Amino acid sequence: EAGVTQFPSHSVIEKGQTVTLRCDPISGHDNLYWYRRVMGKEIKFLLHFVKESKQDESGMPNNRFLAERTGGTYSTLKVQPAELEDSGVYFCASSQDGRLGNTIYFGEGSWLTVV
Amino acid sequence: DQQVKQNSPSLSVQEGRISILNCDYTNSMFDYFLWYKKYPAEGPTFLISISSIKDKNEDGRFTVFLNKSAKHLSLHIVPSQPGDSAVYFCAASDPNYGGATNKLIFGTGTLLAVQP
Numbered sequence: 001e002a003g004v005t006q007f008p009s010h011s012v013i014e015k016g017q018t019v020t021l022r023c024d025p026i027s028g029h030d031n032l033y034w035y036r037r038v039m040g041k042e043i044k045f046l047l048h049f050v051k052e053s054k055q056d057e058s059g060m061p062n063n064r065f066l067a068e069r070t071g072g073t074y075s076t077l078k079v080q081p082a083e084l085e086d087s088g089v090y091f092c093a094s095s096q097d098g099r100l101g102n103t104i105y106f107g108e109g110s111w112l113t114v115v
Numbered sequence: 116d117q118q119v120k121q122n123s124p125s126l127s128v129q130e131g132r133i134s135i136l137n138c139d140y141t142n143s144m145f146d147y148f149l150w151y152k153k154y155p156a157e158g159p160t161f162l163i164s165i166s167s168i169k170d171k172n173e174d175g176r177f178t179v180f181l182n183k184s185a186k187h188l189s190l191h192i193v194p195s196q197p198g199d200s201a202v203y204f205c206a207a208s209d210p211n212y213g214g215a216t217n218k219l220i221f222g223t224g225t226l227l228a229v230q231p
């Protein structure tokens with residue numbers, strides 16, 4: 001069974017440009033999460049989809065970030081325009097349901113460097 | 116304001132000895148805790164968890180202890196193996212997330228190096 005896959009694995013863009021990160025969750029997982037780790041700090045929650053609906057987007061830093069999950073399958077996270085402080089690793093994760101203790105599986109992450 | 120803290124950025128242990136990784140939290144409403152392990156260039160993988168109704172949970176070489184009065188938990192790895200070398204993240208489930216949650220609040224991680 002394929003795990004959570006993310007693309008691209010690495011991206012280097014200039015300040016002001018746009019980047020779109022993609023996440024394919026494990027098949028059948030209705031719950032999809034985006035997390036971010038900036039510069040060796042803690043991994044922080046960005047948002048949570050249940051199928052195609054945004055359950056919680058309270059962790060999104062600002063309106064330069066837009067996440068979508070069309071059709072409840074894969075998800076994209078767009079950063080436009082990118083700023084230097086957006087550099088970090090963006091992790092996508094999925095779980096079968098949102099119940100406490102239900103294992104959440106992480107992808108390998110998309111490394112974003114804004115220069 | 117960090118609610119989950121891992122004050123040791125790194126830890127070095129000899130193979131075969133015990134590794135003890137520590138984690139403190141500030142929110143007394145937290146009721147479920149997890150440890151994740153992360154190898155370089157990989158995503159975090161679930162290791163072990165504990166509910167606040169317990170003070171210990173064991174899975175093979177890994178044991179998590181929870182001290183609610185001190186708001187402290189620790190992960191013990193015995194015996195430590197070189198393959199255990201990784202970054203270990205402590206996480207708590209967000210109690211404000213309506214009950215059923217995989218919205219996690221992570222610490223900053225501790226890099227464990229197990230020396231052969």
